[in-house]
Amino acid sequence: MxxxxxxxxxxxxxxxxxxxxxxxxxxxxxxxxxxxxxxxxxxxxxxxxxxxxxxxxxxxxxxxxxxxxxxxxxxxxxxxxxxxxxxxxxxxxxxxxxxxxxxxxxxxxxxxxxxxxxxxxxxxxxxxxKTILQDIGVLKTTNCKLTYFNNVAGLGYDGYIVNKLKSLKRFGAIAYLLAGIYGLLFYKKSTFKIIFDDKVIETNCLMTIFGICKFSGGGMQFTKNVHTTDGLLDITIAKNLTFFDLIFHLPKLYSGKIVQHKKVATYKTNRITVIPKNAKPFIQADGELVGTGEVSVEIIEKAVKFCVNIL
Structure with a gap:
C-alpha cells in the first residue's frame, strides 16, 4: 500500500x-x-x-x-x-x-x-x-441486469408515479403528492404472480413493495416493522385498492397505518419473485426507474456501513 x-x-x-x-x-x-x-x-x-x-x-x-x-x-x-x-x-x-x-x-x-x-x-x-451495518437489496430484472437498493423498491403503482415524477420535479416536494394523485387516476392494476418461501400468491395488484427502510415517495410508509439489519425484506402487497380507498385513507399512507387495510398484506422474506401476468409495470428502486416487467429480489445482509443519527 x-x-x-x-x-x-x-x-x-x-x-x-x-x-x-x-x-x-x-x-x-x-x-x-x-x-x-x-x-x-x-x-x-x-x-x-x-x-x-x-x-x-x-x-x-x-x-x-x-x-x-x-x-x-x-x-x-x-x-x-x-x-x-x-x-x-x-x-x-x-x-x-x-x-x-x-x-x-x-x-x-x-x-x-x-x-x-x-x-x-x-x-x-x-x-x-456512529455507524450501522445495513442490509442492501438486489433486484434482477428480465434482462438479467442487477440493481442494488438501500431503501425501498417496488413495481406497479409506485413505479408508475416515479416515472411520472420526472416531469413534475420542478414543483419540489409537492411533486410526490401530485404524481401520486395522477397515478391514482390513471394507473391500471394488473395481475401479479408473487412467489416466496412456500407461497404462491396470484392477485389483482396495485403494487408490490420490497422494503429495507421505512419511508418512500416523499414520506409515505408502505412497510411494517422494518429492521434494517435483520436480513429480511419487508414485503407489502397492496391488492385491489381503489382510488377512493387511497384518498379516504390518505393520512394512513404517511402514518404507516395503511398496512392495516384489509386489502394490504405484509410478509418478511429474504427472496421473492414477482411475475406480472398481463402487463409490464415499471420497477423502481430508491425512486429510480430500473426496468419493467418481471423481477426477482434478494437481500444481502449487513452489506454497507452508514453514518446514522443514533438517538
Missing part, C-alpha cells in the same frame, strides 16, 4: 450531485466546505457530470484507497453511490462507510435514521461516525 493510499484510507471522498439543491447548489456547496473545514475533516471531492456518474466516481475513489464516501444530493445520488460500492471488487463492501449530506427533493432514506435535512447537523453526524 502506498503512502497516498494510507492517507486516503482515513479521508472522506465526497461525491456531489450539482443538480441537487433546488437550484442553490453553489451556495450550499460553499456552506458544506465551510463546515467540513471548520470540523477539520480531511476530504477530496468530485462532482457528477452525467447520469449514474457516481458509480464510476465511487469505484475510482476506492481504487485510490478511500474507504469513506460522502453522498451529497438526494436519494438518487445515494442510490448510485451504493451501486458503485456494491459493484466494485476491490474490497469487501462491509469495510466501506457512507455518510450523507442531503440536498435532494425527497430524501426518504435519511428519515429512517433521523438524519436532519440540514447541512451542518448532517456533517456533525458524519464527524461522529
Amino acid at each position: 502506498s503512502y497516498i493510499d494510507k492517507i486516503n484510507r482515513f479521508s472522506w471522498f465526497i461525491i456531489a450531485n450539482s443538480t441537487s439543491g433546488n437550484g442553490d447548489f453553489s451556495k450550499q456547496w460553499k456552506e458544506i466546505r465551510q463546515n467540513l473545514n471548520h470540523k477539520n475533516l480531511d476530504y477530496s471531492f468530485a462532482f457528477t457530470q452525467f447520469s449514474k456518474h457516481e458509480v464510476d466516481l465511487v469505484q475510482n475513489a476506492i481504487k485510490k484507497g478511500f474507504r469513506n464516501i460522502i453522498s451529497v444530493g438526494g436519494d438518487g445520488t445515494l442510490h448510485n453511490v451504493v451501486n458503485g460500492i456494491m459493484l466494485q471488487r476491490y474490497v469487501k463492501t462491509s469495510e466501506l462507510t457512507i455518510g450523507v449530506i442531503p440536498l435532494g427533493t425527497g430524501n426518504d432514506w435519511i428519515k429512517t435514521y433521523h438524519i436532519p435535512n440540514h447541512i451542518e447537523k448532517s456533517i456533525e453526524i458524519i464527524q461522529r461516525k
Whole structure:
C-alpha cells in the first residue's frame, strides 16, 4: 500500500450531485466546505457530470484507497453511490462507510435514521461516525441486469408515479403528492404472480413493495416493522385498492397505518419473485426507474456501513 493510499484510507471522498439543491447548489456547496473545514475533516471531492456518474466516481475513489464516501444530493445520488460500492471488487463492501449530506427533493432514506435535512447537523453526524451495518437489496430484472437498493423498491403503482415524477420535479416536494394523485387516476392494476418461501400468491395488484427502510415517495410508509439489519425484506402487497380507498385513507399512507387495510398484506422474506401476468409495470428502486416487467429480489445482509443519527 502506498503512502497516498494510507492517507486516503482515513479521508472522506465526497461525491456531489450539482443538480441537487433546488437550484442553490453553489451556495450550499460553499456552506458544506465551510463546515467540513471548520470540523477539520480531511476530504477530496468530485462532482457528477452525467447520469449514474457516481458509480464510476465511487469505484475510482476506492481504487485510490478511500474507504469513506460522502453522498451529497438526494436519494438518487445515494442510490448510485451504493451501486458503485456494491459493484466494485476491490474490497469487501462491509469495510466501506457512507455518510450523507442531503440536498435532494425527497430524501426518504435519511428519515429512517433521523438524519436532519440540514447541512451542518448532517456533517456533525458524519464527524461522529456512529455507524450501522445495513442490509442492501438486489433486484434482477428480465434482462438479467442487477440493481442494488438501500431503501425501498417496488413495481406497479409506485413505479408508475416515479416515472411520472420526472416531469413534475420542478414543483419540489409537492411533486410526490401530485404524481401520486395522477397515478391514482390513471394507473391500471394488473395481475401479479408473487412467489416466496412456500407461497404462491396470484392477485389483482396495485403494487408490490420490497422494503429495507421505512419511508418512500416523499414520506409515505408502505412497510411494517422494518429492521434494517435483520436480513429480511419487508414485503407489502397492496391488492385491489381503489382510488377512493387511497384518498379516504390518505393520512394512513404517511402514518404507516395503511398496512392495516384489509386489502394490504405484509410478509418478511429474504427472496421473492414477482411475475406480472398481463402487463409490464415499471420497477423502481430508491425512486429510480430500473426496468419493467418481471423481477426477482434478494437481500444481502449487513452489506454497507452508514453514518446514522443514533438517538
